[in-house]
Structures are given as structure tokens and as C-alpha cells.
Amino acid sequence: MPPAGSAPVTISVSELVGMLSLAADLGLGQPMEHLARSCLIATRFAGRIGLTGDDVATTYSLALLAWVGCTADSHETAARFGDDIALRAGVYDVEIGSPPMLAYLVRRAGAGGPVLHRARVAGELIGTGGRVVRDSLVAHCQVTGQLAVRLGLPERLRRCLTQTFTRWDGRGSPAGVGGSEIDVATRIVRLADVVEVHHRTGGVDAALEVTRRRRGSTLDPGIADAFARHGRAVLDGLPSESSWPDLLAADPAPRPLGGSSLDAGLEAVADFVDLKSPYFAGRSRGVADLAAAAARRAGLPPGDVLVVRRAGLLQGLGRSGVPNTIWDKPGPLTDIERERVELHSYYTDRMLRRVPALGAAATVAAMAHERCDGSGYHRGLTAASLPTTARLLGAADCYHAMTETRAHRRALEPGAAAVALRAEATAGRLDPAAVEAVLGSAGHPTRRPAAGPAGLTAREVQVLELLARAATTRRIGRELGISPKTAGNHIERIYAKIGASTRAGAALFAVQHGLLRTLEPLDG
Structure with missing residues (x-):
């Protein structure tokens, strides 16, 4: 078996956008796969009414992408309406651009704030006819369109994204755009x-009823009438459990992403996810680059460096499931709020499990907030379960957070952050070698060379992993590009440092110190 990260990774554009749609689901206040199921409904319905080719392909991609911009203005939304996720969840009960929606927004105005703040926000909404909300819709369309450009998606799809909040009667956004336009x-x-x-919460009859009520206002009368005829068959055919396999199978024009194109796609997703709060701007890319530099400094092979960087880009996906009233809170969090923050790692894990091709990068991303002493989240893993890649990512994420401003504190100066990071290692929460690798990569003088436990060098850690998986000296040499004799010399030094004399003893040491990704024996 090759080292982690060495096998080429390829996913489709629909998997990448679908992964982001899972984050959007949480931001919309809906369960994961809301947009995946919407996409299946839209695509199957399009086929039922005789659409083919580019019409179906555009419908498929648009259904996944149209709403992912919902979190782009979460900071401003929370400042005006309180919990941004709860606000969006309630919008599904009213029509965009309708008097009931304005009434709903007025009721939510200034939620959680003092009376004067509530009155001011409500007065602004009424006085401007909801202009701030229209501005929010424009921002949503703009950032989603930018994402489409970065992913190289077709021009027609980009035009559709500008129409996300239009209404058939022309009373949506942009104003006056309606009908067959x-x-x-x-x-x-x-x-x-x-x-x-409405189908998920009330069944088929509720879904048909909402299309009847909105016929001619939000919805195209012809489309609504066609759904009245075909909707029951479309909805009855939805999968009862996860829609993910059906979603990927329904992709009418799969486009693979691998190598540099995959990295560019992950960078686009990371930048997009960081829009959740102004305090997160550039965070995912910064963590990814620092963690990758630390991995190189620690002597990890190129495949593992790539895993660490991709994990850094992915580790923030679940932040969309936590409202900005928590992320942007200017004071200390309550215990309940802290628990909600910790859930974001769980959400990230759940999203990434749907894209198994991401492999080790997904696994490591979900470990970004675990700590060696078991005090981290979301699983409470200990050192024995944390590979070197995860330890490096955790240390990089921690250092980067310390040097970033938050609503409740100023950023630490680099020197103070280095002291604080080393204190985390002294307390047993972070791996000392990972901390030194991160600090060295951030430009700080290191106290000692980044090394593994018991003074193992980076090369010796690589040899130990292969030895623990029953590789012969010949196989170790072939895997690492060294001679069998050199491999044997490494093994002797490893045994001396760790106080073992057998492969089983070496394997136990490696497991206890989180140096193995797997104990599966190597073939040959």
C-alpha cells in the first residue's frame, strides 16, 4: 500500500459543488441534502416535461449552486435579525418579495437586541421597503457568480445565478425581471x-398545495401546472434515505477534477466558506499553507504534505451550521454556545464522508480540533489516534487562530502566539514536534529540530511506519528510495531510541504515538 496521499485523487465538479451545497443546507436552516433532493426533483421534473440536453444540465448545476451564497452576508444578517440560520429557515413559509415576507422580517428585526435597536431596524425596513434585504440578495448572486467563474462553469449558468431571486410577476430581484425573461x-x-x-415537512399534498398558491406570483404558471400533473410521480420516486448516490448518478455532464484543478477547486470552496464571517476572511487558505509548510519542514513525503494542505482547506466547511450571533459575539460564549461551536467539526466530518475519494484529506480535516490529551472535539480523540498529519494541522490551526482578530479579542502578536502555542504543547494538548514545525514555518526560531517522539527523525518515522506494517528492509528501501542496508541501519537506530527489539514492539510504539495511518500489512 502506498503512503497516504500518494494515490491521485479525482472527484467531479458536481461532488465539489454538492459538498458545498451541504454547507449551504445548514446555513439555510435545513437538514443536509435539502439541496441534493431539490436537485433531484428539479432534474427529474425537467425530464418529465420534455427538456433535454443543455436545459437539463443547466437545471442540475443550478439547483446545486444557486443557494450556496446564502451565508455570504451572514454577518450583516445577524446584526439586523439575530440568528441568521433561524431567519432563513422561516423564509420558506413566505414568498420572497411579498408583503408577508416584509412582515416576517419586521417581526424578526433586531432579534436578541435591546428595544431601541429592534425599533430602529424595523423602522429602516418599513421605510425603505426592505432595501437592505434586496442588497443582501444582490450580494448572494454576485458571490455565487464569482464561484461559478472560478470553477469554469458555463456562461448560461452564470446568467441564471443572477436570476435566483426573480419572480414570475416581476416583483423579485432584480426588479422588473419576470415572465419568460x-x-x-x-x-x-x-x-x-x-x-x-414542504414535501419533507408536510408530504406530497403540501408540496402540490404550495405550488398552487404561488402559481403566477413567484412561480411560472405553466411550470406550476405541469408539476400539478407530474409532481406526485416525481416526489414518490425520491430515495427514502440519502439522496447522495442518486444525485451523482443524475449528473448529465460529469466533469472530473484532479491534480492542480482539484486544488484550485478546493481553494475556491475554502475562500467561499470563509465568507461566513469577516473574522474568517482568508483563514482556511492561511491554515492550509502554514500546515503544509510545517509538514515539509517536518520531512513528511510530498503525498502527506498535499493531504495536510487539502485538509486545511476543508476543515472550515461546517462553520455554516453555527449562527453568526455566536461566531461574531463580542463577549465570552456560554456553555451552550460553546457546544454549538464544537458541532462545526462534526458537520465538517459528515459533509466530507459523502466524498470518500478525498480520502486522507477528509479524515485529517475532521481532526483539526482534536487534542493529544483528549480535550479536543468532536470525537475527543487522544494522541494514539492522531497521525502526524492531524497533529500538524491542529497546531497550525491553533497558531493561526491566535494571530487572528476575533469579535471578543485582539490578535496576539507573533511572539505572544509562539509562547501560547508552546504552552499548549507543555500542557499536553498539542504535539511538541508539530508545534516546533509550525513555529519554524511561521518564522520563529525553534528550540530544537522538529522531530518525532523519542527523538526519531522524520526519516526514522517513515521507516517505523513501514516496519510496523511488516515491510521487509528491501520493501522499505524501495518505498523510500534508499538501499536495504540503509533501511537496516535506520531500523537499528529506531530500536535503540524507542527501547524495542521486535517489529511488534515497534508497531505498539507507533500506535501509541499516533504515527500510523493504518496497520494493514504491505503486500510483497
């Missing part, structure tokens, strides 16, 4: 989005 893919996706929620 709206792309047929947009009209279908608007219907599918609301249908999925």
Missing part, C-alpha cells in the same frame, strides 16, 4: 427548492 432552468429550480421543504 427568466431562464426555464431558474423557473424549475425556484419551484424545486420550495417543493422539497
Whole structure:
């Protein structure tokens, strides 16, 4: 078996966007796979009414992508309406651009704030007819369009994204755009989005009823009438459990991403996820680059360096599931708020499990907040379960957070952050070698060379992993590009340092210190 991260990773654009849609689901106040199921509804319905080719392909991609911009203005939304996730969840009960929606927003205005703040926000909404909300919709469309450009998606899809909040009667955003000016893919996706929620919460009859009520206002009358005829068959055919396998199978034009194109896609996703709060701007990319530099400094092979960087780009996906009233809170968090913050790692894990091709990068990303003494989250793993890649990512994430400003504190100066990071290692929460590798990569003088436990060098850690998995000296040499004799010399030094004399003893040491990704024996 090759070292972790050495096998090429390829995923499709739909998997990448679908992964981001899972984050959007949480930001919309919906369960994961809301948008995946909406996409299946839209795509299958499009086929039922005779659409083919580019119409179906555009409908599919638009259904996954149209709502992922929902978290881009979460900071501003929370400042005006309180819990941004709760606000969006309630929008599905009213029509965008309707008097009931304005009334809903007025009721939510200034939620959680003092009376004067509530009155001021409500007065602004009424006086401007909800202008701040329209501005928010424009921001949503703009950032989603930028993501589409970065992913190289077609021009037609980008035009559809500008119509995300239009209404058939022209009373949506942009104002005056309505009727047949709206792309047929947009009209279908608007219907599918609301249908999925009402079907999930009230069944087929509720889904058909909401399309009847919104016929001619939000929804194209022809599309609504067609859904009245075909909707029951479309909804009855939805999978009862996860929609993910059906979603990927329904992709009418799969486009693979691998190598540098995959990294560019992950960078786009990371930048997009960081829009959740102004305090997170550039965070994922910064953590990823620092962790990768530390991995190189620690002597990890290129495949593991790539794993660490990709994990750094992915580790923030679950932040969309936590409201900005918590992320942007200017004071200390309550115990309940702290528990909600810790859930974001669990959400990240759940999202990434749907894209198994990401392999080790997904596994490591979900460990970003674990600590060697078991005090981290979300699983409470200890050192024995944390590979070197995860230890490096955890230390890089911690240092980067210390040097970033938050709503409740100023950023630490680099020197103070270095002291604080070493204190985490002294307390047993972070791995000392990982801390030194991170600090050295951040430009600090290191106290000792980054090394493994018992003074093992980076090369000796590599040899130990292969030895623990029953590799012969010949196989170790072949894997690492060294001679069998050199491999044997490394093994002798390893035994001397760790106080073992057998492969079993070496394997036990490696497991206890989190140096193995697997104990599966090597073939040959």
C-alpha cells in the first residue's frame, strides 16, 4: 500500500459543488441534502416535461449552486435579525418579495437586541421597503457568480445565478425581471427548492398545495401546472434515505477534477466558506499553507504534505451550521454556545464522508480540533489516534487562530502566539514536534529540530511506519528510495531510541504515538 496521499485523487465538479451545497443546507436552516433532493426533483421534473440536453444540465448545476451564497452576508444578517440560520429557515413559509415576507422580517428585526435597536431596524425596513434585504440578495448572486467563474462553469449558468431571486410577476430581484425573461432552468429550480421543504415537512399534498398558491406570483404558471400533473410521480420516486448516490448518478455532464484543478477547486470552496464571517476572511487558505509548510519542514513525503494542505482547506466547511450571533459575539460564549461551536467539526466530518475519494484529506480535516490529551472535539480523540498529519494541522490551526482578530479579542502578536502555542504543547494538548514545525514555518526560531517522539527523525518515522506494517528492509528501501542496508541501519537506530527489539514492539510504539495511518500489512 502506498503512503497516504500518494494515490491521485479525482472527484467531479458536481461532488465539489454538492459538498458545498451541504454547507449551504445548514446555513439555510435545513437538514443536509435539502439541496441534493431539490436537485433531484428539479432534474427529474425537467425530464418529465420534455427538456433535454443543455436545459437539463443547466437545471442540475443550478439547483446545486444557486443557494450556496446564502451565508455570504451572514454577518450583516445577524446584526439586523439575530440568528441568521433561524431567519432563513422561516423564509420558506413566505414568498420572497411579498408583503408577508416584509412582515416576517419586521417581526424578526433586531432579534436578541435591546428595544431601541429592534425599533430602529424595523423602522429602516418599513421605510425603505426592505432595501437592505434586496442588497443582501444582490450580494448572494454576485458571490455565487464569482464561484461559478472560478470553477469554469458555463456562461448560461452564470446568467441564471443572477436570476435566483426573480419572480414570475416581476416583483423579485432584480426588479422588473419576470415572465419568460427568466431562464426555464431558474423557473424549475425556484419551484424545486420550495417543493422539497414542504414535501419533507408536510408530504406530497403540501408540496402540490404550495405550488398552487404561488402559481403566477413567484412561480411560472405553466411550470406550476405541469408539476400539478407530474409532481406526485416525481416526489414518490425520491430515495427514502440519502439522496447522495442518486444525485451523482443524475449528473448529465460529469466533469472530473484532479491534480492542480482539484486544488484550485478546493481553494475556491475554502475562500467561499470563509465568507461566513469577516473574522474568517482568508483563514482556511492561511491554515492550509502554514500546515503544509510545517509538514515539509517536518520531512513528511510530498503525498502527506498535499493531504495536510487539502485538509486545511476543508476543515472550515461546517462553520455554516453555527449562527453568526455566536461566531461574531463580542463577549465570552456560554456553555451552550460553546457546544454549538464544537458541532462545526462534526458537520465538517459528515459533509466530507459523502466524498470518500478525498480520502486522507477528509479524515485529517475532521481532526483539526482534536487534542493529544483528549480535550479536543468532536470525537475527543487522544494522541494514539492522531497521525502526524492531524497533529500538524491542529497546531497550525491553533497558531493561526491566535494571530487572528476575533469579535471578543485582539490578535496576539507573533511572539505572544509562539509562547501560547508552546504552552499548549507543555500542557499536553498539542504535539511538541508539530508545534516546533509550525513555529519554524511561521518564522520563529525553534528550540530544537522538529522531530518525532523519542527523538526519531522524520526519516526514522517513515521507516517505523513501514516496519510496523511488516515491510521487509528491501520493501522499505524501495518505498523510500534508499538501499536495504540503509533501511537496516535506520531500523537499528529506531530500536535503540524507542527501547524495542521486535517489529511488534515497534508497531505498539507507533500506535501509541499516533504515527500510523493504518496497520494493514504491505503486500510483497
